Amino acid sequence: MGQRWRALVVLAIALFAVNVVARLIIRFAFDGDEMAADRVTLGMFVVIGLILGGVAFSWGQRHPVSQWGVEVAGAIGVALLLTMLIGPLLVGQSPFASGSATFFWQVVLYLLAATAGTFLGYLLLTTLGRDHRSQALKRYAERAGTKPRRIVRR
Structure with a gap:
């Protein structure tokens, strides 16, 4: 269980770090x-x-x-909060410096980018037939196809 939390924290920090790097590039x-x-x-x-x-x-x-969808959504939520509330402070701005409309548009764009990336990654995985469900169905078909039929006498 600790490994999963560690992975989620690393994901949230990585998403926040991308935003901080972008803010620093824009600033300097x-x-x-x-x-x-x-x-x-x-x-x-x-x-x-x-x-x-x-x-x-x-x-x-x-x-x-x-299983992983809720966890990734939680990591995205934490990264979004860090990005919107802490990120501007790191470059010397206020989170609402550009107004509340800009703040909420940034939230919407962040969620759209996160949702689109997650959806496209999973769509590619499903298209290739390598997702968890496809693999389970493949194992079932292989196992069911190899067992000989049992003759039942009555």
Whole structure:
């Protein structure tokens, strides 16, 4: 059980670290250039989606979705809270410096990127037939096909 919590904490910290790196790049390399800041932010969302796609692909092979889906959603929630409330403070801004509308749009975009990455990773895994359920059905078909039929006498 400790290994699973450790993996979830590492996932949340990795997602938060991606945001902190993006904020630092915007702050020191593109201060005042809105177009470049938007590109870095888009890149951050793509990286977050790729990380979560890889997590869904990896964890979906070993565990059913009902088990890892809730855990990944919790890690995304923790990373989102850290990103929205602590992230701006690390670069010397307030979380609501740009207004509440911008704050909530960032939350929506973060959740969209996280959901899309997770969904696409699991969709790829399912398409390849390597997900937990497909593997269980494959094992069942192999096991059921190899047993000879038993003749029942009455």
